[in-house]
Amino acid sequence: MKTGRSAVTLTAPDEAETVLPGGSGLRTKTFTLNMGPQHPSTHGVLRLVLELDGEQVLSCVPHMGYLHRAMEKLAEEKTFHQFVPYTDRMDYLSPFHNNVTFMLAVEKLCGIEAPPRAQYIRTVGCELARISNHLLGIGTWALDIGAMTVFFLMFREREIIYNLFEMLTGARMMTSFQRVGGTAFDMTPQIEKAIRNFLDYMPDKIDDYEDLLTKNRIWVDRTRNVGVITAQQAIDLSLTGPNLRGSGVAWDLRKKTPYMVYDTFDFEVPIGKNGDVYDRYIVRIQEMRQSLRIIRQALDGMPEGPYQIQDPKISLPPKDKAYGSMEELIHHFKIVSEGVAAPPGEVYFVAENPKGELGYYIVGDGTSHPYRCHVRSPSFINLRALPPMVEGRLIADVIAALGSIDIVLGEVDR
Amino acid sequence: MALEKEVLSRILTTKLDFALKWARKNSVWPMPMGISCCAIEMMAVAASRYDMARFGSEVLRFSPRQADCMIAAGTLVHKMAPVVKKIYEQMPEPKWVIAMGTCLCTGGMFHSYSTVQGLDQVIPVDVYVPGCPPRPENLLSALQHIQDLISSDELPTKARQNHEAEWEISRLFEDKLARVRASRVGRVVKSGGRHIDMPEVYGPDGTLRSGDSPLGIPTANVKGGSVDYAAERFERRVGAPS
Numbered sequence: 086m087k088t089g090r091s092a093v094t095l096t097a098p099d100e101a102e103t104v105l106p107g108g109s110g111l112r113t114k115t116f117t118l119n120m121g122p123q124h125p126s127t128h129g130v131l132r133l134v135l136e137l138d139g140e141q142v143l144s145c146v147p148h149m150g151y152l153h154r155a156m157e158k159l160a161e162e163k164t165f166h167q168f169v170p171y172t173d174r175m176d177y178l179s180p181f182h183n184n185v186t187f188m189l190a191v192e193k194l195c196g197i198e199a200p201p202r203a204q205y206i207r208t209v210g211c212e213l214a215r216i217s218n219h220l221l222g223i224g225t226w227a228l229d230i231g232a233m234t235v236f237f238l239m240f241r242e243r244e245i246i247y248n249l250f251e252m253l254t255g256a257r258m259m260t261s262f263q264r265v266g267g268t269a270f271d272m273t274p275q276i277e278k279a280i281r282n283f284l285d286y287m288p289d290k291i292d293d294y295e296d297l298l299t300k301n302r303i304w305v306d307r308t309r310n311v312g313v314i315t316a317q318q319a320i321d322l323s324l325t326g327p328n329l330r331g332s333g334v335a336w337d338l339r340k341k342t343p344y345m346v347y348d349t350f351d352f353e354v355p356i357g358k359n360g361d362v363y364d365r366y367i368v369r370i371q372e373m374r375q376s377l378r379i380i381r382q383a384l385d386g387m388p389e390g391p392y393q394i395q396d397p398k399i400s401l402p403p404k405d406k407a408y409g410s411m412e413e414l415i416h417h418f419k420i421v422s423e424g425v426a427a428p429p430g431e432v433y434f435v436a437e438n439p440k441g442e443l444g445y446y447i448v449g450d451g452t453s454h455p456y457r458c459h460v461r462s463p464s465f466i467n468l469r470a471l472p473p474m475v476e477g478r479l480i481a482d483v484i485a486a487l488g489s490i491d492i493v494l495g496e497v498d499r
Numbered sequence: 500m501a502l503e504k505e506v507l508s509r510i511l512t513t514k515l516d517f518a519l520k521w522a523r524k525n526s527v528w529p530m531p532m533g534i535s536c537c538a539i540e541m542m543a544v545a546a547s548r549y550d551m552a553r554f555g556s557e558v559l560r561f562s563p564r565q566a567d568c569m570i571a572a573g574t575l576v577h578k579m580a581p582v583v584k585k586i587y588e589q590m591p592e593p594k595w596v597i598a599m600g601t602c603l604c605t606g607g608m609f610h611s612y613s614t615v616q617g618l619d620q621v622i623p624v625d626v627y628v629p630g631c632p633p634r635p636e637n638l639l640s641a642l643q644h645i646q647d648l649i650s651s652d653e654l655p656t657k658a659r660q661n662h663e664a665e666w667e668i669s670r671l672f673e674d675k676l677a678r679v680r681a682s683r684v685g686r687v688v689k690s691g692g693r694h695i696d697m698p699e700v701y702g703p704d705g706t707l708r709s710g711d712s713p714l715g716i717p718t719a720n721v722k723g724g725s726v727d728y729a730a731e732r733f734e735r736r737v738g739a740p741s
Contacts, residue, residue, distance in 0.1 A: 122582055123532065125561045130534055130579055151579040152535055155611035170608065174574075177536035221539070240546030247543075258540065258632055495535050 115143060118480075122151045126229040126484045129494030131468075133483070140479050145472045149465075152498040160458035164424030165191045165265055168458070173259040175462065176496045178221050179214035179439045181250065181260045188263035189344060190434035190445035194427045195265065197394060203267040204345045205387045209280065210253065210262065211345075212376040212383070216287070217246040218439035218491075219327075219369045226366075226488030227298060230307050235297050242290055245283060252276045265425045266400050267393030277384055284381050291373055298366070308363040312474035312486035315360055322470050325463050326441030327368045328490055332360030338437035350382045362489040369491075399425055424453030440464055440491055460499055464492040523567075523593075524649040525555040527642065530566030530590060532583060534573025537600035537632040541572045549635040554642055563589040568645055570638070574602040575615040587622045595648065597641045598624045601631045 121132035130151035136144040156175060160168050165188075172187040173180035185207045192198060199207070224239035247257040253276050254260040254269070262269050298304045314324070319332040329336055337354040339347040355371030357364025393400040401420055402413040427449040435444035441463025450456040467490045474486040529551075531541055545551050545559060560566040563586045575583060587596070598618040601607035604627045606616030618624050625648060626641045 122579065123561075123586055125531075129538070130582075151576065151582070152574065153576055153578065153613050154574055154609045155613050159609070159611055174536050174608075177539060225542075237547045240543065241548065244543065244546075244548045257634065259536070 128225060128492060131494055137480060142475050142478055142480055142483060145475050147468055147471060149498050152494045156499045157458055157460060160455050164453040166424055169263055170259065170261045173261055174495055175499060176440060176493050178493050179218040180258060181210040181214040181262060182438050184260060184263040185211055186436040186438060186443045187445055189436060190432060190447050191265055191427065193434050194430060194432040194447055194449050197266055199267045200391050200394060201388045202390045203392045205383050206268050206272050206392060208345055208383045209380050212380045213246055213249060215376045215439040216373050217243050219373050222491040223366065223369055229484050229488050232304060235294060238293060249280055249283060252279060271392045281384060284377055287377055291370060295370060305363065307485050308366060309361060311362045311482045312489060313359060313361045314470055314474060319360065323466055324470055327365055327372060328467050328470065331357040331365035331368045333358055338442060344436055350379050352378050362485050365489045426453045438463055441467055462496040462499060464496040468492050468497055520650050524646040527556045527568045527645060528558045528560050528566045529556050530563050530569045531559050532569050532571040532586065534575060534579060537572035540632040540635055541570055541599065541638060544635045544638050549639065556642060564591065566590055568595045570597045570599055571603055571618055572599040574609055575618055576613045577615060580615050580621045584621050595625045595645050596622060597626045597628060597645065599628045599633060599638055601629050604629050607631060
């Protein structure tokens, strides 16, 4: 993070004194404020070193690494299946989507594609994860700005999504649902019915949030024209996801380079105009509505058939066959003990995660472990946009801007 | 006379002590030390459905000076460890610590160069909550363990002063690693947590659906809930036992 560092480190204390305007001749000093790593509004363990002149932010330097868990290094000693739980814990607000993106990268490396039913189940889960991510993102952000009711309302709906995930995957939060060549389980009719109920229930609730925030005078005053990033700046900072679209750039990988079955669905990509904090909020709200549309279409178009590739080298054989036949037993043993081997080569796959473009760069060496696994995490790169957003603004705007870029520290530090 | 005075004073002291403990136990102010994933479940505990306010702990204090129970949730890495220790030291006595999540119990799945293998390597822990992340019920259960500790005669500071000392341990836990650690320090919440009555839930049409969540989605606590779905799915995949 280069921006503004000179203001913090290179200026000697006595040189930092400036004469107040207005001819009073009073001298003032800048003030360094350490925000975090334990601060409720930093959404985790981010540390911001702010150089202040009164209430005005002169420079903002994010310090990271308070949650560095060495995910990329751990990937090198795990099989692809074993690494799936780690992807859960990278962006722990939308674990399902992280699983899917990683598995799509592995499948690209292996040169296989999951059967259509698995793709549809994945799409439904991904969009549910997107809704749940935006619910938490907006909820905590509103809480930081002072609107506590929104947080409670949004958590109510998040709990319902948690229940849906629990029915589908067996876990509330950390789903670990993906396997090479498909999903872990099938989607039963009960689950489909529950999701359809949710689809009928949710639009009204989104209206409720909009009633509370969209025209709320306090919310608008705190967010409009705050933290402005122009379209060109956003592209230069390589922002992705709602942060990029809030600046008016209609870039969504689900449209631009459709993966899975996104090209079969009819949905819109909401974009903002001014690139301020308010626009990023509007984009997230609209994305939730579009996600509901996608889920409905995915449920309607869900094909019958297997949810895993029917290849004994890749997916586990049915239990009755594994117990009864020698060959199936050997396949079962090989997959469980060694994992699915990927051919040598390197692959980069990027998908539109709720927070932006999540990319996995995997180098395979012919074994079931990645030789190297690099993660292009959207939060890490979006965090880069914070200093240009807040420099020259008031300190209260730091909170609003930080909430609007919707970072999660597990992904920033990895 | 002197004896009578002593007896009276003793009775008075005990009762005051009891009243203090009662008040303290029902107004635990937690300091949410949210580090990573588990913090989201901690927020869920504070939010609508699980509602920590039912146990008198809705006053989450982000300033350690105003809190008496640290709920540490997430993975502790070496860079963060001094921060957590400092925050713990800033909390006024008496104070308690809940280590939420397997990462803080034993290091968990992050056996890497950067991760501290358990919170008790940095600060003393009173209750361990294994799980990755633990369900909200488990955290509520841990909070009740803390309440038990407060109302028990043993002062937490005294027990914490000698880490290796004997400590009342709940024997109802399953995690073997956690048991090894628990034998040294604190209590462990057993997986599944205590049974906690869920509040009544209303459906989207406003009608009461007792024991059922909105939209007809059963909760895990209820017979026929999602745990049963998992069992059913398992059976379908594995085949019913013959």
